[in-house]
Amino acid sequence: MSEEKPEVAEGSPVPEGEEQIEEEVLTPACIDLTEYxxxxxxxxxxxxxxxxxxxxxxxxxxxxxxxxxxxxxxxxxxxxxxxxxxxxxxxxxxxxxxxxxxxxxxxxxxxxxxxxxxxxxxxxxxxxxxxxxxxxxxxxxxxxxxxxxxxxxxxxxxxxxxxxxxxxxxxxxxxxxxxxxxxxxxxxxxxxxxxxxxxxxxxxxxxxxxxxxxxxxxxxxxxxxxxxxxxxxxxxxxxxCQMGRGRTTLGMIIACLVKEIQISTELRRMGEIGLVPQNTVDDIIKQKFEAPLPRTQDDDDPFIKGEFDVIKELLEKVPEAKEGKRKVDRVIDICGPAPKGSGLQNLRECIIETKWKYDVAPEEKQVVWKQMILNFMERYFYLICFATYAQEHGPTGFQVSFVQWMDQHKELRTMIEEGKDKLEWYRQVDPAKLNTLKELINAPNYKENMATLIRTIYEFAFLTYADLPRGPIKNNSMRKLAAKTLLEILPPDIAANVQKKLDEQSASPDFVTLVGLVSYYGQEQEA
CATH class of the missing domain: 3.90.190.10 (Protein tyrosine phosphatase superfamily)
Incomplete structure (x- = not known):
């Protein structure tokens, strides 16, 4: 078996008859990986x-x-x-x-x-x-x-x-x-x-x-x-990185921001000393770093644009961050998937995309999705902060470090820590609309109202998720909300019977199953 010569610890004996080769002496490891x-x-x-x-x-x-x-x-x-x-x-x-x-x-x-x-x-x-x-x-x-x-x-x-x-x-x-x-x-x-x-x-x-x-x-x-x-x-x-997705994309974004500032700064310097006409400098910068990217049907969605509460707070408290966000958003797009870029993950859009997955996931799996959303929010927040810092200190050669800049704006650390969780984690139908549904289900002839009830619940679910793009995530979100809404409006006697049947059958409370159990309620007694 051919192998790389391993690094050895100080004091290891040299086998008799072998020439001693100088090996790197390793300091103790920060963690023992023997059992990993x-x-x-x-x-x-x-x-x-x-x-x-x-x-x-x-x-x-x-x-x-x-x-x-x-x-x-x-x-x-x-x-x-x-x-x-x-x-x-x-x-x-x-x-x-x-x-x-x-x-x-x-x-x-x-x-x-x-x-x-x-x-x-x-x-x-x-x-x-x-x-x-x-x-x-x-x-x-x-x-x-x-x-x-x-x-x-x-x-x-x-x-x-x-x-x-x-x-x-x-x-x-x-x-x-x-x-x-x-x-x-x-x-x-x-x-x-x-x-x-x-x-x-x-x-x-x-x-x-x-x-x-x-x-x-x-x-x-x-x-x-x-x-x-x-x-x-x-x-x-x-x-x-392992897959070449999140961590790789992060590094690519930062490198592009640094290089854009280096190139723009040098071009502006050439314009100032008369080597290149100023209008030519402006045209080159605009063409290279500000040219419009292909548009998609979701571009106007506020969450796709990264307009979360903690981000809006950052832009309000640090006005320079508005330009930082504009700069980094474009770089995020060209480092992300087609049609705007050539990569794997858009580090802004992945926040709301993961939230959609959270919305339709079973409760026991939501904990992982939620942590990912919080991590992605923090990552995006820091990218805006870095772009803002780079706009300020990049043209002079980054003589101030990012850690120093964050020390000067230490309130931003508190802002993201306290604000990254400000999301609507649970969607529900408007309470006023719930009253309409409750009137239908509480009527003596509620079974005759089932067709109207089902249609109305779906209409309300559709309106509640109107911001989601068409596709399986939106469909699953609507079905999950429809099931949750139906359970919420059931009279106590029907709700108890439905829950009993679900437990007996080890069934999940999906909307179609619930409708069947609600429609069946009372037939056992009649039989």
Whole structure:
């Protein structure tokens, strides 16, 4: 079995007869991953961007007009394929490529395929720690050693885990265990070193430790800015995380914002000193960074536009944030899905889209959707804050850090913490309209009114969800609200009988079932 030489701890003996090779001495790891399971990054149907794909680098794409790219965690071969897609420059003037690993969790390559550690009790959740970049890098080396030792103890065999199928809600995933024969084991850091030694010397890796589906810590914005502010705007940026979706898109957005400011600032400087006519500068900036994007039927929806209460509060308390929101919204769109962009996820629209999923989910699964909504709201809030900061300090070279700017506006931290939950979590029919329904159900001949009752409930449900686009989410939301409304208006005797029947049949209270039970009520006594 060919393998990467593992890093060893100080004091390890050298086998007799072997030449002593200088090995990196590792400091103790921030967490013991000895018992953590090894889970493959890839899953079936992970690539969602059509047939034009880079083999081994799923969901690879570029932001239109920027040297900014994104991808899922590549295989070893996929790294090479992705790098070959990028311009190299010349031997005299190579083009620098910064590869951003947007993950906290260690990434280990077994037979060229990426894996990450998972807590045995939380197999569907990525690692979440509050540590420095150097600690995460050190942890990755330790985990590579742990996996190597596992393989050595079992003749090269390794137990690995994967999801049977991918679902967005972790509560719906099923873990499957398998065994692989490990021919090679190495950490992501070793993969980077190999790339630099074998044809890509201008590659520079940077880790930005972001937790999956979360707002990044404030210092993560500064890691990105510090890596870019001294670089020319032409420096290529590649972002990756497990699937190449949320964390990757986040990094791409920040890089585009920084590069837009760099380019605009340089163009304006050229205009001021007379190198380029000012009207030409204005035309270039407008054409490159402000050209209209394709419109969709939902563009005028206030929630699709990100007009949530806490966002409106931010724009009111910090007037400069209005321009920040305008700037970042356009970049979010071009980094998001078609027709406006070439990516996987729109980091603004995903808030309300996840809320729609929450609305139709069973109660036991709503807790995960709700937490995702709160996380997405916080992430969007911070993106607006960053864009506002960048507009202020970018033209002078980002001499003030984002953490410092947030310290100067510390009330914003309280604002998002207290305001991200200000959503209508439960929709209900207008109380005045409920009275109309109650009159129909409480009439002695209520069974004769059932057709009118059903039609009226559906009309009220349709009006309540008028803001949702047509499709299965809207249909499911209406049915769920219709069932809830019918249960709410039932007289106590009918409600008790219906609940008894539901319990006996272990049936879910969907609208069609409820209508059947309400219509059937009283027939048993008559029989």
């Amino acid at each position: 399971k090894l889970k493959i990054d890839h899953f079936d149907q992970m690539h969602v961007l059509g047939e034009d794909k880079v083999e081994g680098a799923q969901n690879f794409r570029q932001v239109a007009g920027f040297p900014v790219f994104g991808t899922a965690q590549p295989t070893e071969e996929g790294f090479i394929k992705a790098m070959e897609k990028l311009p190299k420059g010349t031997d005299e003037q190579p083009i620098t490529t910064i590869w951003y690993n947007m993950r906290q969790e260690p990434v280990i390559y077994v037979n060229g395929t990426p894996y990450a550690p998972r807590n045995p009790d939380k197999m569907h959740e990525n690692l979440e720690l509050n540590e420095s970049v150097s600690e995460f890098d050190n942890l990755q080396k330790h985990f590579a050693n742990i996996i190597q030792e596992r393989a050595d103890k079992d003749e090269g065999n390794l137990k690995i885990h994967k999801d049977s199928t991918f679902t967005e809600n972790p509560m719906e995933r099923e873990d499957v265990e398998a065994t692989v024969k490990a021919e090679s084991i190495k950490g992501l850091h070793s993969v980077y070193s190999s790339l630099k030694e074998n044809g890509f010397p201008a590659l520079r890796p940077v880790r930005v430790p972001v937790v999956e589906e979360r707002a990044p810590a404030e210092h993560c914005f500064d890691i990105l800015v510090d890596s870019l502010k001294e670089e020319p705007a032409a420096t290529q940026c590649v972002f990756s």
